[in-house]
Amino acid sequence: MTESLTYTARLARWQGDRGTYHLVSITGNVAEQIAMHERLHRLEYGSQRGFGSVKVMARIGDTEWKSSVFPQNKKTEWILLVSKKVMRSEDLAEADQIEVELELL
Incomplete structure (x- = not known):
């Protein structure tokens, strides 16, 4: 069973020790739905993923890619990294308001 979600947020930039990353922070109802999906997966398979x-199939504009969302703040916030390839392909920049479609796998 797959579930599709749509979320609109600003593209954020995070500077780490190993480089600069662009990401979308997912909160609210969509974050709750992702957390529920993760709990159901853990119950079904007996373990959690890394x-x-x-795992998600993400889409911004016409660009689609397979990725993962990662939990933050006790799973009330999830992070989706946006690669440079996606940034170039969709002509994105930091602070752009973007719509992300996620298919939970």
Whole structure:
């Protein structure tokens, strides 16, 4: 069973020790739905994925890619990393308001 969700947020930039990353922070009702999906997966398979992540098929504009969302703040917030390839392909920049479609896998 797959579930599709749509979320609108600003593209954020995070500077880490190993480089600069662009990401979308997912909160609210969509974050709750992702957390429920993760709990059901854990109950069904008896274990969680690495770092408690959830595999997704993500889409921004015409660009679609397979990725994962990662839990933050006791799973009330999830993070989706947006690669440079997606940034170039969709002509995105930091602070752009974007709509992300997620298919939970």
